[in-house]
Amino acid sequence: MDESPADVEILEKATCYDGFFRLSKYRLRHRLFAGGMSPVMSRELFERGHAVAVLLYDPVRDRVVLLEQFRIGALEAPGGPWLVEIVAGIVEDGETPEAVARRECREEAGVEPSILEPICSYMVSPGGTSETISLYCGRVNSEGIGGLHGLADEAEDIRVSTVAFDEAWAMFQAGRINSAAPVIALQWLAMNRADLRRRWTGEMPR
Secondary structure, rough: OOOOOOOEEEEEEEEEOOOOOOOOEEEEEEEOOOOOOOOOOOEEEEOOOOOOEEEEEEOOOOEEEEEEEEOOOHHHOOOOOOEEEOEEEEEOOOOOOHHHHHHHHHHHHHHOEEEEEEEEEEEEOOOOOEEEEEEEEOOOOOOOOOEEEEEEEHOOOOEEEEEEEEHHHHHHHOOOOOOOHHHHHHHHHHHHHHHHHHHHHHHOOO
């Protein structure tokens, strides 16, 4: 629906916590589809800024770059808190998403993509956070990529490896890749892989 200033009435906004992240509490009401306004409701909003994620892909070798690192949000997940992910980072003030993508590729994987292909921008969990992720696919030569990376002053401990696309897809299907950014990126690559290889190398998948 089209939004106007009258669609949402914010009665009160308070900051509950303001540190590395911010937690705000709202009292508000909003327009109803059936007409009129909703009752006054209370909602907390987790504000952690916006982020960028990059699936690094070698179209010649048909390999993708995957990262493993500890994630507090997965502390009680069935598979444990070390997740298989892709390059990602927070957008700082004054940075463009593409600049963040290139910086994070250097910091987390030790590589600079020669091409960044935009995939999409999506809201992570709009029921409780304002965060969005700008998602890219980056062209790289995967030879020599791997090892341990990350910034010590950010307590990053990242293990980087490359796997064949088919292996990465099997990991996704088996549930070993289960966070949103790599899931969306791998599904996009599955749909666009032939076209991407034509444009980036002139080759077709075997």
